[in-house]
Amino acid sequence: MDAHGPLSSEGLVQLLTHTGERVEHDTYSAYAADLTPERLRQLWRDMTLVRAFDMEATSLQRQGELGLWVQSWGQEAAQVGSGRVLRGEDFAFPSYREHGVAFTRGVDMPDILKIFRGLQHGAWVPAEHHFHLYTMVIGAHTLHATGYAMALDRDGLTGTGDPERDAATICYFGDGATSQGDVAESLTFAAVHNAPIVYFCQNNQFAISESVTRQSRVALADRGKGVGIPSVRVDGNDVIACYAVTQWAMQHARSGAGPVFVEAFTYRMGAHTTSDDPTRYRSKADEEFWAERDPIDRLTAHLNAIDELPQDFQTDVAAEAKELAKRTRTAVKSWVRPHVLEMFDHAYAEPHATVETERAWLERFERSFADAEA
């Protein structure tokens, strides 16, 4: 592999080695200084719960309760580490695999499955969580995140001189998305408008079956450099480094210094979705290599090494994970399809004559069967 290519480890910021040893970085250690053992345990809990939810959703799909599931397995550190940096008026724009970020934004996890059970297209209120809806069209939302950032700036929420008040957006997308025109246009807009946005690219190495080498000859972080956006590569399976780098990037954006591009180098442990078959395009050895770099295991190793992961805490989190899984299963099975006429709701903000005519027609049509049976 090319030493500067999209699979190289060149320049990756790491604060926790894959065996769990804490290492220092000249720039970014300072941004992890607030991660006390107590907070590290919380990150460990977050990641454990997110994974438990993910595994439960996978089994629900396998049992026919969901049409599809998109696993976040393996990307918990990138998602939780970055998500836990957000606060106040910050706003996150996910792609569709960011269940870990959803968790940090307070989305009730079972709600996500309303999308995958085919009940709704959007299953939470974005403004409540400062977490936009999932976007399935690759890269399209990066422009929305950029525009939202431009509006934050316009509204005087950037570079106020009061760091507690400043806000920025963070936009999540994958390695495949970097090829889309919308993403290139986003970077251009953010750069020329000096927009307060952090582009958080999770390079999980695969766009469904295609290796990231089909998308780029250089590290993905270099995409930012081309338009003058400072870029950082971070070990995406190192939750401490992901937190620290995002903390730096968000502070940079909030302060009015402009956009940042973060590439979190990680690995999609599961299939692209439950419809996918990774045995067709990657090796078992590759999967095993990355299993040894598991984001939760390495934090476990670190916390054990500093004697900060007591057994009773682990027991409590395990119970919490079990409860979340159970609650998820119960919720999913309890959801019934709303009345058919609800499908006509919300196509427009105000009544639209065509829609109203069709709704009335379907109501009469449905009633004709009921009348026939009566």
Next chain:
Amino acid sequence: MTDTLDKAATDTEVSTVTTMTMASALNAGLRAAMERDPKVLLMGEDIGALGGVFRVTDGLHKDFGGDRVMDTPLAESGIVGTAIGMAMRDYRSVIEIQFDGFIFPAYNQITTQLAKMHYRSGGRITLPLVIRVPFAGGIGAVEHHSESPEALFTHTAGLRCISPASPQDAYDMIQQAIACPDPVMFFEPKARYWDKGEVDTSLVEQKLSSADATAALGRARVARAGEDVTLIAYGPTVRTALLAADVAESEGTSIEVIDLRSLSPLDSATVVRSAKKTGRAVIVHEAPTTYGVGAELSARITEEAFFHMEAPVMRVGGFHLPYPASKFEHDYLPSLDRVLDAVDRVMTH
């Protein structure tokens, strides 16, 4: 046309008929086209080792290599735009757009460039691209994976738009589309990919060598003859129409089913001939009826067969809504009940 095909079939001594799914018929058709012409290339996302998300290109990467079966960067506009450039050096790219709802990043290249190049070059540049679009719904998918955007392309001059409804047509039409010098939008009814049917692989050579090869690609097919009502469908709704014809027959109504096969050009002659015969027409498609292919058909029938009609032309299709969450899709899509209801209405008008 039907006569010559029947003759070709009987003249064949060794059986060239096999049972295939539509997906495998497309695969075989692509393979035959690639073997016939080394300038034929496949381009798309995940069409290589994975064989496409629907496995339509399964095995082709292995047999023809990455230079001819290209896993492209994830950029639909880029795929279509670069295929246009390659076509200027005589390459014939067959593009797979992964799902209907993902075609829109390429919409600019398709409508402003691909569709217009021949016209604006005064006929000097031909762009024989085929854009395969797995389209339509009914498979319980998440959003953007079940849409029927064909009217957006039939409304665009410069594109031919076709849709097979059977494995035989899939096998033949993909090869005819590749041979056609014009750009072809090839809409594949994804819910029908796994339906099996007999495919006679010997028919296509004659179709390709015929003097009116391109014109033949634009012809509709009478899928079932009938007397009382003309039911017009294409792609995924041909099966619904044939089912409706079975049910109606048991209730004493004889339905003629027309499988359009081509949406642009539209085979008005076949449609109008049938409408004049039956005096009643119902059009069925999954796309919203508002400003859809059915509206065009209805207008044609009205213009050309008005005095033969016993009832207004009816349309059965999707509602004027974004494609709904999948638990609603069977109420959104034109069901057998809704088709039969329209048949009743034209019969009792």
